[in-house]
Each structure stands twice: as C-alpha cells, then as structure tokens.
Amino acid sequence: MEKTEKLWILYKKDGEKMDRDRFLDFLCKDAIKIHLGKNQYFSSINNHENTAYCLISGVCALLRFTQNGEEIIYHYFKEKDVIGGVPLFLSHKGASGIHSLYSFCSLYTKTECELYKLPFSVIERKIEEEPEIGYWISEGISRHFMEVISHIHASKEDHTSGRLCRTLIELSDKKNNQYELQRYFTYGELARYLGVHSVTVSKIMLILKKMGVIEKEGHKTVIRDMELLEHLAEHPEDIVMV
Structure with missing residues (x-):
C-alpha cells in the first residue's frame, strides 16, 4: 500500500x-x-x-x-x-x-x-x-x-563486450569520488538487459577485473579506470585476457 x-x-x-x-x-x-x-x-x-x-x-x-x-x-x-x-x-x-x-x-x-x-x-x-x-x-x-x-x-549490431562496457558506464553513479553500480546490478541482471547468457557476462567481467578496469567491493561493482572502460566500449577488440 x-x-x-x-x-x-x-x-x-x-x-x-x-x-x-x-x-x-x-x-x-x-x-x-x-x-x-x-x-x-x-x-x-x-x-x-x-x-x-x-x-x-x-x-x-x-x-x-x-x-x-x-x-x-x-x-x-x-x-x-x-x-x-x-x-x-x-x-x-x-x-x-x-x-x-x-x-x-x-x-x-x-x-x-x-x-x-x-x-x-x-x-x-x-x-x-x-x-x-x-x-x-x-x-x-x-x-x-x-x-x-x-x-x-x-x-x-555491436559486440557483446563493447555493449557490456557501455552498459557499465551508463548504469554507474559517482559516489564517494568513485563510479559504482548499485548492488542490484548482478551479472544475471546485466545479462537479462543485454539479452545474453550470464556466463558470458561473468567471463567478460573477469577479464575487465584482470585488466584493472573494475573491482568488486562486497556486492557492488566499482569502476577503477573509467577512461579505459570508455575506450573498451568503443574498441572491444582491445579486451584481452591478461
């Protein structure tokens, strides 16, 4: 009510x-x-x-x-x-x-x-x-x-990796001098929005973490390198396993 x-x-x-x-x-x-x-x-x-x-x-x-x-x-x-x-x-x-x-x-x-x-x-x-x-x-x-x-x-039209990077940018909010996603945006939720399997999102997010682009703080995702994330959104071919 x-x-x-x-x-x-x-x-x-x-x-x-x-x-x-x-x-x-x-x-x-x-x-x-x-x-x-x-x-x-x-x-x-x-x-x-x-x-x-x-x-x-x-x-x-x-x-x-x-x-x-x-x-x-x-x-x-x-x-x-x-x-x-x-x-x-x-x-x-x-x-x-x-x-x-x-x-x-x-x-x-x-x-x-x-x-x-x-x-x-x-x-x-x-x-x-x-x-x-x-x-x-x-x-x-x-x-x-x-x-x-x-x-x-x-x-x-676009590659899933680039779409995910763009989605992270669009859904992030600046709080406490850092960009972060609300804890609601789990890998499963991001997958539903993008229309892909959650395993696909999980794999790309793992690569982004290893590249130092994002980091998990408890249940929320924090963007550590917004400039690099913006680059990867436009050039998903640069997303590589490190």
Whole structure:
C-alpha cells in the first residue's frame, strides 16, 4: 500500500537560469512521495491515471514480459529521472488510439523505490507558470527515447563486450569520488538487459577485473579506470585476457 507525504521545496530565485536540480525542485513542490515495494507495476505508457513520476531512489525499468514469461528490459531509469510522462504529450484529441499501440510495456520496480507522484494537472499548471518546465520534461523523454533506440540498435549490431562496457558506464553513479553500480546490478541482471547468457557476462567481467578496469567491493561493482572502460566500449577488440 502506498505511503504518502507532502513535499515542500523552494522555488528558483528570480533571474536565475533553471538547472536540473532547480527544475526538479520547482516541479516537485506539490508532489506526493510514495514508497513502492520490489517487483511492482506502477504505470504503463497507456495508463489512464494521468500521472508521471520522479524517481528518488531505487531501480525501476521500462520492460515487458512475454507470453512465455521472458523478461525484456528496454531501459533503466536513474535517480532524478522524470518518467511516465509520455501520455501527457499524447493527450490531445485522437491520442487514445496511439496509446493502445504501446500497451505492451510498463514501468516496473526492480527494487524498493521512492518516487514523487506528479499528476498531469499539476505538471500542466507548472508549465503555465514556468514554460521552461516543458523543455526539461520533453528533453528527458527525448533522451530516454534515444537511449532505448541505442540499446536496441547495439543488440543487433555491436559486440557483446563493447555493449557490456557501455552498459557499465551508463548504469554507474559517482559516489564517494568513485563510479559504482548499485548492488542490484548482478551479472544475471546485466545479462537479462543485454539479452545474453550470464556466463558470458561473468567471463567478460573477469577479464575487465584482470585488466584493472573494475573491482568488486562486497556486492557492488566499482569502476577503477573509467577512461579505459570508455575506450573498451568503443574498441572491444582491445579486451584481452591478461
């Protein structure tokens, strides 16, 4: 069951350009914080609840399950991402038919998550008050779209080693002056996202560890050499057993 609490945040100062943090502060001022457990659907792209979300903590994804129960992951969302806002821009006359085309995928919590719940009516009012809000939301939707397209393209064209390196870069967060993956991203989870066997991921990760690119700290993966990892993402042929 959802637990809710009001969030009150200061508006941006007059005359200052709105950066990402100020955008989120302004947008979420009248939002409701919700807590969701692991493995919960909380929205689909054709939902009729007219709500978007801002991810505070945890891991959630855009995915679908096939009729055979296979999980297909299209995209992971990062903290501070505004998600589920596509129907807001498809809510014009005649868009209901467009919604049904995308009913195969949903937003799904992979871990326990905290999110801000943003009714479309609130977002529309915010855009009227500060038109730049519309830019930030559309920029986020466009970025997610391009990342999904890139992921699908890479699955058809790129070498698995390069795709894994790129995925490590995309999913890592800078904490305590180092880049690390949340402990949720196990070899099995990375394999499901890439659509390969977990043994394949394990073998490549072992090579990267021997090359000094990554290191395991308990249950999390730490990137020790981001520059080399970025090089290997573009030149997977340089990944060699040492």
